[in-house]
Amino acid sequence: MFDTLSDRLSATFKNLRGKGRLSEADIDATAREIRIALLEADVALPVVRAFIASIKERARGSEVSQALNPAQQVVKIVNEELVGILGGETRRLRFAKNPPTVIMLAGLQGAGKTTLAGKLGLWLKGQGHSPLLVACDLQRPNAVNQLSVVADRAGVAVYAPEPGNGVGDPVKVAKDSIEFAKAKVHDIVIVDTAGRLGIDEELMRQAADIRDAVSPDEILFVVDAMIGQDAVNTAEAFRDGVGFDGVVLSKLDGDARGGAALSIAHVTGKQIMFASNGEKLEDFDAFHPDRMASRILDMGDLLTLIEQAEKTFSQEEAAKMASKLASSKGKDFTLDDFLAQMEQVRKMGSISKLLGMLPGMGQIKDQIANIDERDVDRTAAIIKSMTPKERSEPTIINGSRRARGTPLGRPPAGQHHRGSPRGQRHGGRQRGREPLRVAVRAADRLEGGQQVVRRPAVRGGCPDAVGEPRPPARAALVRVRSGTGREALAGQCEPFTVGVDAGDERPARGRDQQRQP
Template sequence: MAFESLTEKLQNVFKNLRSKGRLTEADVKTALKEVKMALLEADVSFKVVKQFIKSVQEQAVGQDVMNGLNPGQMVIKIVNDELVKLMGSETTEIALRLASEVTIIMMAGLQGAGKTTTTAKIAGKLKAKGRKPLLAACDVYRPAAIKQLQVNGEKQGVEVFAMGDKNRPVDIAKAALVHAKTNGFNVLILDTAGRLHIDEEMMQELQDIKAAVPVDQTLLVVDAMTGQDAVNVAEMFSNKVGIDGVVLTKLDGDTRGGAALSIRAVSGKPILYVGMGEKLSDLEQFYPDRMASRILGMGDVMSLIEKAQANIDEEKAKAMEQKMKKAQFDFNDYLDSMEQMRNMGGISSILNMLPGVGAKMKGQDLESMVDEKDMARKEAIVLSMTPKERENPDLINPSRKQRIAKGAGVDIAEVNRFIKQFEQSRKMMKQMTGMVGKGGKRGGFKLPF
C-alpha cells in the first residue's frame, strides 16, 4: 500500500516526541532530520523536502510549541498542516461549463499510466453527477486502444465516439465535438495517445488538438509507482502543453508515494483524483487533508464512511441490524456482506482507513486477517449450500456437510470450523447489539462484517 513505509517511519519519530515532557530545539531538529530522511526515501523531491522541513522547523521551535502542555502533539499538528498545504490545502474539482454547454476535457499522459481506463472512470463519475459524457477515441496508434475504450465505456453506460485508426486525432476530436453538440452530450472527453517517453511528436499532437477544439480542461494521468519520474513528467507536460490538473494512478500499489507529495509543489497543478485499483469504480476524489491523515497513520474515516454510503444498501443494512439483534442472520446475509465489502475495496482497504489500525496490524497478523484465499473458500462453502440451508443453518447435519464440502472442494473439517465460527458470530452479534442498545444513541455507520 502507498505510504506504508513512510507512515511507519513517521509514527516512530512522533512516538519519541510524545514520550518527552518538554521539547528542546535539539529534540525538534533531531526529529525533523528523521522526517527529512523518511520523505526522501519515499521519493519526495529534494527541493520540496528542504522547503517542507524549513517551514515546519520555523513553527516548531517557537515558544508556544516548546512551552505548550503537549509539545509533541503540537509538532505533529504542524507536520500535518504542512503536509496538507504541500498537497494543495483544498480539494479541486474538474471545472465544468453549464449543463447546456459542452465541456471539453483532454486526457494526456505516457503509455502505461492507465490513461484510457482513467478516462472511462472519470466519465462514470461525471455521469453519476447528472452529466451526459461522450468519450472520443483519439488514440489511433496503440493496438486495441479504441476497443479498450469502447469496452470500458459500455461498462460505464457511456457512449464512445470512434472513427477507426486511419483518421488524424485532430479530425476525430473535431467530429466528436459536432456529434456531442448535435446529440445532447454536455461533456466530451478526448482519450489521446501516449508514448513510452516524452517526445516532440506527442506534444505537437496535443497542441494541435487544443488549437482545433476549445479544450476547457487538460488532465494529466501519471503513474504514482514511477515516483520522482511522475513529478518530472507533470512538470514537462505543464510547460509544453499546459495542464489544469493531475490524476495519480496505481496509488494502491507498492509505491513510495512521493509523487503525491511533490506534484502540486513542483508543477503548481492540483491532484484531482487518485486511482486506487483496476476496477472502474476505483477512482477517489483527492482530499489533501485526508491524504495527510493517511500518511501520518491517523486513518481516513471520512472516505470510509463515503465508501460505505455509496456501496451499502440502506434497506438491507436496516434489515441486517434487526436480524443481528435477534441472532437470525443467515448465510445469505453473509454473502451480501462479502459483496458489500468487495465493493468497498476489500477488508484490507477498510482496515487501512481506520485510525492506527494499518500501523498496528503489520506483517503476519494483517496477512492472516485479510487472507483473501480463506475468504474465497468460505464463500465457496456457502455457495455449495442449497437455498434452504442458507436460510436456515440449523438444517445442516453431518451428511449435508459432506455434500457441501465436496461441492466447495474443501475438507469437511473446514466446513465444520466455518459453521461453528458462524454460530459464534451470531451469538456475539446479539450480545454486542444488546450492549450498544443500552448505551442509548448509536451512530448510523456499520462495517459490513
C-alpha cells in the same frame, strides 16, 4: 506506495511519546528523521526543504510549548503541512455552462491515459452524467480498439471514426466529436490524446492543436506515480509547452516510493484532482489531500470508507440490520442476514484495502497483506449449502447436522455419528446426507468357494445385482462378484449364484480366517 514513508514517520513520532516538553535537540532530531524519510521517498529536494523549515518554525512556536501533549501537537503540525504540499483543499471539476463539457487528457505514453479515460467516464456516469469518449490517439497501435473495449466495459459511448494505427487526423476527430456529442446529447466529452516516450516538439504541437480546436474546459495531465522525480520534470515541461489545469495520478497502488505524489502539486502549482489506485475500472476516485495525509500518518481514512459504505448499503437495509442485532440479543439476526452483509462488503472492494483505511492498521499491515479474499467465498458457500430452516434458525445446528456437511455424509476421521458407533445403520440407512446410497455393515463369509454378502431388506429394484429382479425373498443372500466394489441391493431379489471372477487374485476368506494383507 507510502508504506516506507509511513513506517519511518511512525517510528519518529514514537520517540516523542511520554515527553512533557520538547527541547531544541528533540525538535532538531525529529526534523532530521522526517527529512531523511522524505528524501528516501523520492520527494523533490525543494519540497523537502520548505516542508522541514515550516515544521521547525511551528514546532518552536507557542502552539507546541504550551500544549499539554507536545508529541501529538507535532503530529498535528506534520499532518497539516502534508496536506499543504499535497495541494490543500480538494479540487473539483469545472463544468461548462453550456454543455458539453470538454475534458482533455494528456501525458506520456504508458502513463495510463486510455484506461483512465474509461475510469473517468464510469465515475462521471455514476455522478449522473452522460460522457462520450473520443479516440484521438491515432498513433499507437490498437489504441482506438483499446478505448472501444474500455468504453464498452464502462458502459459509456465512444466516438472513433478513424481506425488509428497511423491513419487519420486527430485534430479533425476532436473537432467533429463536439458536434457528435451535441447531436447525441452527451454533456461531457473526454478526449484521449496520443503520448510519446518522451517530451518532444511533435507531441507538444499536436496537443496544442487539439487544445485550440476544442477549447477544453479542463486539461488533465496524467502522471505515472511510479516514475519518481521524472514525473515532476515531465509535468513542468508540459505545463510550459501546452499547459494543464489539474493532475491525475495513475498506478497509485504500486510499490514505488511515491515521491511524485508528494512533489508534483507543490512544484507545478497545479492540484491533484483524481487518483487511480487499482486495475479495475472502479478503482478511481477524487483525490483528497487531507485523507491522503491521514493515510500516510497511519490515522486511517474513515471518510472514504464511509462513502464507499453509503454507495453499497442503503439506509433502510442498515437500519433493518441494526434493529435485528439490537433486538432479543441478536436472535433475530439469521445466517441469511449475515450472508447478505458479506456480499455487500465484497461489493465495496478488497478486504485488505478496507482494513487499511482503519486507524492504526499500519502496525499489522503484514497480516492484512496475507488475507485470503477467498475465505469470504468459502464462508458464503458453507451458508448456501444449509437448508432454509438452518439458515433461519442457526440454533438447531448440532453435531449431527455439522457432520452431514462432510464429503459423502461421513463424519471426520476418528469421529462417528452421535449414537452410531462406527457408523452402524439406523432403520436401514446411516445418519447423514447420502440420498443415493445405502450404507450398511456387511458380513462376508465363504460358501462353496463363493463370496456371500448379507444385505438388509430395502425397497425398490435390484439394479446392482447380477441377474434379473425377482419377487421379495426373506433373509435374502445375494452373491456378488468379488472385487468389483459394487453394492448389490437386497431384500427384493432371490438368492442366486455367481462364481468368483477368474481375474480376482484375492483369496476367499471364511468367517474364522484372518484377513489377508
